[in-house]
Amino acid sequence: MASAASICALRCLALAALCAALGALLPAETVAQGMRSHPLPKGPRPLHEIAASADAIAIGTIASVSEGRIRVHDAIDVSGAVPADFDVKRAPSNPPVFQSGDRALLFLRGARPPYLLTDDPKENLVIPASGEVQWILAMRAFADARHDPAQLRTLYFEWIDGEDGTLRDLGVRGLADPAAPFQPISTDLLTERARRAVDPATASEVRRACASVALLSAESYARLLRDVLQPGTAVDAGVYETALQGALLQHGDPPEFSAALGRGLRSGEAAVRAVAVRYATNVPDPGLANEVERLAQQDPDPGVRQAAARALATQRER
Numbered sequence: 001m002a003s004a005a006s007i008c009a010l011r012c013l014a015l016a017a018l019c020a021a022l023g024a025l026l027p028a029e030t031v032a033q034g035m036r037s038h039p040l041p042k043g044p045r046p047l048h049e050i051a052a053s054a055d056a057i058a059i060g061t062i063a064s065v066s067e068g069r070i071r072v073h074d075a076i077d078v079s080g081a082v083p084a085d086f087d088v089k090r091a092p093s094n095p096p097v098f099q100s101g102d103r104a105l106l107f108l109r110g111a112r113p114p115y116l117l118t119d120d121p122k123e124n125l126v127i128p129a130s131g132e133v134q135w136i137l138a139m140r141a142f143a144d145a146r147h148d149p150a151q152l153r154t155l156y157f158e159w160i161d162g163e164d165g166t167l168r169d170l171g172v173r174g175l176a177d178p179a180a181p182f183q184p185i186s187t188d189l190l191t192e193r194a195r196r197a198v199d200p201a202t203a204s205e206v207r208r209a210c211a212s213v214a215l216l217s218a219e220s221y222a223r224l225l226r227d228v229l230q231p232g233t234a235v236d237a238g239v240y241e242t243a244l245q246g247a248l249l250q251h252g253d254p255p256e257f258s259a260a261l262g263r264g265l266r267s268g269e270a271a272v273r274a275v276a277v278r279y280a281t282n283v284p285d286p287g288l289a290n291e292v293e294r295l296a297q298q299d300p301d302p303g304v305r306q307a308a309a310r311a312l313a314t315q316r317e318r
Helices: 004-025 028-032 127-147 149-161 165-176 189-199 204-214 218-227 239-250 254-265 270-280 284-299 304-317
Strands: 058-066 070-079 085-091 103-109 115-116
Touching: 028 254, 058 127, 070 103, 103 127, 127 149, 127 165, 149 165, 149 204, 165 204, 189 218, 189 239, 189 254, 204 218, 204 239, 218 239, 218 254, 239 254, 239 270, 239 304, 254 270, 270 284, 270 304, 284 304
Parallel strands: 085 115
Antiparallel strands: 058 070, 058 103, 070 085, 103 115
């Protein structure tokens, strides 16, 4: 069995893998503008922690944002008695990410308006224009579940399996929180996620979320490392890299790690080979080193050749 410290580290890695994936999807100018194209904030706080001090949850339209107030109208109360129109007080030194016209999810503190936003206002979310009904249902389910650990855990898993990417990411964040009230998550549940991470019948976005969740126990991450890129499984560079990250953090079984690297170096997918060469030079395996040398010279994909050459150069500098 893994130690408590290693399990906590694996959970942190699951969050890091998620945040890295989000960052890779965002162009530089989007990051500079405060990540408005993706409603998740930069910080990896789970939703149940954000909501812990909220007296009410609402979805409403941002009518205006002024020096000390946010004006909200056409609000729908998700939890708590919230009027259709209300004000939220805000500190001028801590501006929100909201703009007029945004449809926003608001975690509110206070018995009546003007409310306060719970914690940092940047942790509130802008609702996708096409998904409001889904978000209303999801947040009402969250409001019902947030004080029931087993129900909350089940809901987070349901979000991972759903179609909304932001809810999926919130599900991963929630499950990866070592302080969540439903911890520890059973090995059986996490091992099932490792299985789904390599299942070609599972959507790619869900596979990658499942891979992050599989890092939450030593048993499930070992299953992921053993199964990734095996014949008949999905060929997914994101899942593959998550499996390798888990192996490095946990100092996993060296033969399994080397075998997974070998499968990646021989993959027919250039994106997978590019991942494999970055990790193969961390292993004292002459066979893998020779394969990286070969790819640096002969791989048909220029990106893989460059990645292999960089990995070899870094190895020589150590």
